[in-house]
Amino acid sequence: MALLEIDSLTVRFGGLVAVDNFSMRVEKGEIHSLIGPNGAGKTTVFNAITRVVKIHSGTIVLDGVELTHVAPHRVVSYGVARTFQNVVVFKYLTVLENFYVGYHHRIVGGLLKDLIPTKRRLIENYDMYREALKLADFLGLKSRLLSYAGSIPYFHQKLVEIGRALMAKPKLLLLDEPAAGLNEAETKQLVNIVRRIREEMGITVLLIEHDMRVVMDISDVVTVMDFGKKISEGKPEEVRKDPKVISAYLGEINSA
Amino acid sequence: MLELKNVTVSYGPVVAVKNVSLKVEKSSITTILGANGSGKTSLLHAIVGLNKIVSGEILFEGERIDKFEAHEIVRRGLILCPDNRMVFQKMTVLENLQAGAYLRRDDLSKDFEFVFTLFPKLKERLKQKAGTLSGGERQMLAIARALMAKPKLLMLDEPSTGLAPNLVTEIMRAIKRINESGVTILLVEQSAYAALKISHYGYVLQTGRLVMEGPSERLIRDSSVVESYLGGR
Amino acid sequence: MFLNRLILGLSTGSFYSLAAMGIVLIFKVTGLMNFAYGNMAMFMAYVTYTFVSLGLGAWSALVLTLLVSMLFGYAVERFTLRPLRKLSHGSMLIVTFGILMILEGLATQIWGTQYKSLPELIAGRPLIFRGDFGIVVFRRQDLLLFAVLVTVSFLVFLLYRFTKVGIAMRAVSENEKAAQLMGIDPNKVISWCWMVGTAIGTMVAVLGAPRTYVSPTMMIYYQIQGFTAAVLGGFDSLLGALCGGLVLGVIENLIGGYISNELKTTLSLAIIVGILLVRPQGLFGSEEIRRV
Ligand SMILES: Nc1ncnc2c1ncn2[C@@H]1O[C@H](COP(=O)(O)OP(=O)(O)OP(=O)(O)O)[C@@H](O)[C@H]1O
């Protein structure tokens, strides 16, 4: 069974149909890319999965559980975590604290319990700390843990965002244009990290990206959208040769 | 047309640009390359007056501009296209474009036509609030807004970020076309290869210092540039 | 009788609306809550009084005062607030407090503590309509007030929506740096807002003076209610300020008429707290348009 199943999803903004009867499935353990022209509706699909936009019709099922009517702040506890197109880190929190934010939903109980140092709380805090250290190590952010997230280089901020998402221990990780604004070397590091997220943590990854080198390099499957609809899907090599994709998205230079 | 002499920019104790001297010749496309955090944006903001420089001089068409406020510099035809977070989110696409043409008194219809042929998508969205545009659409708007100002010198801060591959190609072509119509261009880009291909002269910035410069054809072939900025494209 | 109460409410509300619009205009563009707003207007009412006592007609005195008030608004911003603008927002708030107190003292010094009166701009018998709905009374002053409110709102709306100055105001209010990149001078825009805002406040003071008399404390209530109306309207919306003021005026008068005159302020504030609990962004406040 697929991990994520989107069936006939439609999202509208006023008269504009941003996602139009769109279906796709993401298999467990896949790195799956979602590409398409600007304004095709890719981010809106992410927003629908994480429930921050209103779904007009259609269903979204994650690991057999329907997400369609789940409240936005609860989605993460169903196993979906994401990063944003414009880097969203808490600038005035340290990297470590940013990571803690991602852990939030895994803590049982409310504020009151939070204030009372029960044994369980102490263990939880310890677990949280250990996990943050592990991730910082994984992402190469160890030396930055106590810096304010707003003060570190852009690439590292992006990694903080990914780290925060991973702290939630998701089944599915959604990455929105992780390579945008990165240079060559950073892009390579990022590709490497995404691979290891799948290999070492066993997390399924769905990513939106305009950098074709990244997409062609790491995807098992690529889905192409245009005007809210799916126009092509398949292995990277197949999609790259699809005339529809070339004319709508790649343009002549990249098709060579 | 634009000359920087020993310019230093800092944010409190953080020195972002150190002692940079460079020249942008009239009617040329000059490009500045550099990793993230190397100070490219800080430099552009200093040129246009959004950051005050700590030391050095900036001359535009022979006149010292480093003591001026940003809006006074813009009046002289030196326009910055900043990153796409700086579009006016609460205004519509049309109002953003009108804001871009704020200083103009002449007829705008040609300019509207030009930006709409470049980005037909914007024409369909004239009444949409810029805050609800997709990332790429906002980038298009930022570029279009800068063009509406009819710049003499246009500085672009990573214009291709977030744009689809076919649009990146198109943007690069458009920049070349704009340049051929007489506008001098200072281009900052992450995709170094594409930038060098259309530009005449290039500088490489590393942690706030200029470490290399030369005609673009030479930089493209230079092995150290290829290694650190062009990758295996 | 209900209709007459309503008219009375709308007329009081018009004062609140105007006051709120001036407050919001300045707040929206400069981000500053101008505590001196009411007293600046009060001071201008004294200026009108002086003009009138020098023998000027009420109308010419008003026009002249409006011009003076624009200069006054300009000067206050230019010389007391601008030097602090890039340094400390907190200090700016304190400066507006300081001006509030200075003006009160100064007014007492110059004009004394005795209340002064200003003539109505138009006088005459009220207009009375009879019909199935009963008897409805319009005072001429109310008609003038409505006319002023409509005209001012309409002009501000046109200015804000359709002119270059309006685009500049909105640009500065949203992102000052980006506005500068368009060649917009933020200082100039801020000056404009202070001039227009102060003139609107002055209008409230001069139109209200025949009811309240000219005194150092004449504007306190209008400022508070203007502020409340602004909050009710969402604080960043001029249309909100307009409607917030009218709603507030009507609620207040209906409560005063049907429940208790003593409780009208308390109860109307309670209602507003209630409204805000349901709609925290106010009647017209823009829900943060941010998407991810
Ligand atoms: N809240 C909204 N109100 C109105 N239109 C919206 C809203 N959100 C998105 N849209 C429109 O829906 C379309 C799809 O937007 P979306 O952000 O999903 O595009 P995208 O595929 O992620 O594009 P990009 O690659 O440029 O980021 C766009 O045309 C956008 O302008």
Ligand SMILES: Nc1ncnc2c1ncn2[C@@H]1O[C@H](COP(=O)(O)OP(=O)(O)O)[C@@H](O)[C@H]1O
């Ligand atoms: N507003 C700011 N406050 C403090 N430091 C900043 C600010 N903006 C940039 N910097 C720092 O200045 C350096 C150069 O950044 P930037 O000019 O944005 O580089 P680039 O555009 O080349 O990525 C970085 O070290 C960055 O962290």
Ligand SMILES: [Mg+2]
């Ligand atoms: Mg997107």
Ligand SMILES: [Mg+2]
């Ligand atoms: Mg930059």
